[in-house]
Amino acid sequence: MEDEEETDQTPLTNTVVFICMIAGSAGIMFGYDTAVSGGVMMMRPFLNKFFPAILAKMNDAKQDEYCRFNSHRLTAFISSTFIAGLVSSLLAGRVTSLIGRKLSLITSGILFLTGNGLEVFAQNVPMLIAGRLFVGFGVGFANQAAPVYITEMAPSKWRGALNTAFQFFVCFGSVLASIINFGASHSSTNLGWQVALGCVSLPATILIIGAMFIPDTPSSLIQRDKLDEALTTLSRVRSTKAEAEAELKDLVNSTEAARASSQNPYLKLMQMRYRPPLVMTLAIAGFQQLTGVGMVAYYAPVVMTTIGLETDESLFAAVVIGVVNLASVLMSTCVIDKIGRRLLFLGGGVQIIFSQVFIACTLAIQSQSMIEGFPRNYGMVVLVLMCLISSAFGWSWGPLTWLVPTEILPIEVRAAGTGISVATNLLITFILAQLSMAMLCYMKFGLFLFYGATTLLMTMVIGVFLPETKGVPLDSMENVWNEHWFWKWVVAS
Numbered sequence: 001m002e003d004e005e006e007t008d009q010t011p012l013t014n015t016v017v018f019i020c021m022i023a024g025s026a027g028i029m030f031g032y033d034t035a036v037s038g039g040v041m042m043m044r045p046f047l048n049k050f051f052p053a054i055l056a057k058m059n060d061a062k063q064d065e066y067c068r069f070n071s072h073r074l075t076a077f078i079s080s081t082f083i084a085g086l087v088s089s090l091l092a093g094r095v096t097s098l099i100g101r102k103l104s105l106i107t108s109g110i111l112f113l114t115g116n117g118l119e120v121f122a123q124n125v126p127m128l129i130a131g132r133l134f135v136g137f138g139v140g141f142a143n144q145a146a147p148v149y150i151t152e153m154a155p156s157k158w159r160g161a162l163n164t165a166f167q168f169f170v171c172f173g174s175v176l177a178s179i180i181n182f183g184a185s186h187s188s189t190n191l192g193w194q195v196a197l198g199c200v201s202l203p204a205t206i207l208i209i210g211a212m213f214i215p216d217t218p219s220s221l222i223q224r225d226k227l228d229e230a231l232t233t234l235s236r237v238r239s240t241k242a243e244a245e246a247e248l249k250d251l252v253n254s255t256e257a258a259r260a261s262s263q264n265p266y267l268k269l270m271q272m273r274y275r276p277p278l279v280m281t282l283a284i285a286g287f288q289q290l291t292g293v294g295m296v297a298y299y300a301p302v303v304m305t306t307i308g309l310e311t312d313e314s315l316f317a318a319v320v321i322g323v324v325n326l327a328s329v330l331m332s333t334c335v336i337d338k339i340g341r342r343l344l345f346l347g348g349g350v351q352i353i354f355s356q357v358f359i360a361c362t363l364a365i366q367s368q369s370m371i372e373g374f375p376r377n378y379g380m381v382v383l384v385l386m387c388l389i390s391s392a393f394g395w396s397w398g399p400l401t402w403l404v405p406t407e408i409l410p411i412e413v414r415a416a417g418t419g420i421s422v423a424t425n426l427l428i429t430f431i432l433a434q435l436s437m438a439m440l441c442y443m444k445f446g447l448f449l450f451y452g453a454t455t456l457l458m459t460m461v462i463g464v465f466l467p468e469t470k471g472v473p474l475d476s477m478e479n480v481w482n483e484h485w486f487w488k489w490v491v492a493s
Contacts, residue, residue, distance in 0.1 A: 012158045016237040022210040023149040024165030026142035028203035031173025037078045038298045039181030045190035067441035082430035084136025086423045092144040093419020100216040104145035109208035111138035120198045143422045151406035152217035156473045160336035167399035168329045175322035182315040222255045254475045265416035276487040277408040285425040287458035288401040292451030293393045294432050307379045324387045328394030340470040348396020349459030355388040356452035363445035407469045
């Protein structure tokens with residue numbers, strides 16, 4: 001108990017903040033790529049080169065506004081990234097255990113650069129999709145390695161705040177992409193879409209260079225029998241040598257206990273003792289995209305065009321939504337280690353439900369005017385409600401989806417478990433990204449009622465089954481499950 005109290009009081013050093021910021025910057029690539037693709041698919045030179053049929057639809061006055069972008073070839077431009085990320089995240093769980101978190105971050109940057117080059121210089125749709133697949137491989141490695149790196153480096157008391165760095169950089173990348181999209185759409189040449197896509201190479205390069213100068217995590221080094229390096233790393237990121245040595249002892253004990261079984265970590269996850277963290281990890285990862293955030297994060301410009309805004313106004317609206325999301329992540333950073341994870345999950349869920357239902361109501365009320373188009377004031381109302389969804393996601397489901405699984409999974413299955421978590425998240429993201437435009441076309445305002453219902457379901461699941469993990473040392477997380485009203489019976493069995 002005394003050891004846990006000492007761990008909880010470990011102060012935050014400038015070194016640990018700096019290296020967690022470097023690892024968290026992997027989120028810039030992910031955030032930029034997801035936002036830039038939704039804007040690029042609005043640019044006429046891009047559509048004219050790769051998807052001329054969509055451009056013809058946009059110019060057809062008789063075309064149903066909800067169905068303008070209903071093309072599986074076009075949505076594959078976005079969704080292909082996520083299916084590749086799904087595959088690579090499963091591989092990343094094993095690779096990260098073998099080579100460490102640091103090299104996995106560098107690998108993600110290299111894959112991003114490769115895919116980005118193929119995208120920018122693509123001459124046809126297959127080459128464009130190939131580039132998106134390589135970018136997706138980078139997404140899988142980055143989204144698996146970065147949150148684990150930060151969780152294992154951060155002191156328990158500051159773990160939540162530091163882990164939001166990843167989501168902050170995701171949002172920052174999204175805002176940056178929206179601004180560049182807006183500027184590129186005004187380009188006097190036909191190269192605006194190439195400039196917008198190509199700019200992601202800068203954060204990828206920064207990550208590769210920055211990751212070369214940060215240490216690997218102590219947990220990863222211990223797993224690979226590099227105890228001296230682990231102590232050196234802990235001495236750099238903790239305020240005193242005594243703290244570093246005490247933490248090293250705890251980590252070594254946890255690792256040795258985990259090694260008592262040589263079973264494959266993916267098979268080990270199937271054991272009953274790991275059932276509670278595995279179930280909640282899969283639930284959180286799968287539920288995140290069922291908030292409907294994809295309609296905000298990936299297709300915001302498309303949705304805003306559908307509800308009556310011009311292309312320039314739609315791209316600017318995406319900037320506004322991104323800024324709101326970024327500000328809400330900063331708010332989460334300030335409160336996540338004070339009020340805990342559960343309250344943020346529940347509060348964010350309620351706000352998203354409210355916003356989704358009112359978007360559906362707004363569109364339903366004016367649905368009789370579909371032939372003449374959407375009145376402008378309805379578009380502004382929907383924009384405000386989408387900002388509410390973006391803000392709720394930013395201070396709740398966004399950062400918590402990357403933080404909580406890395407907290408609740410024991411060290412011996414953490415890399416494998418987070419790999420499965422990221423794969424689950426990307427699978428749901430791929431399905432929704434691929435089907436979103438078809439769902440919008442056929443369900444119309446009912447799509448937002450669907451997302452409201454799914455958000456209600458997942459908020460109830462969190463309220464009933466997720467224990468609070470605020471300030472709990474990673475090596476003491478098993479006690480949380482043993483004391484939970486429901487999971488203690490599962491663990492005991």
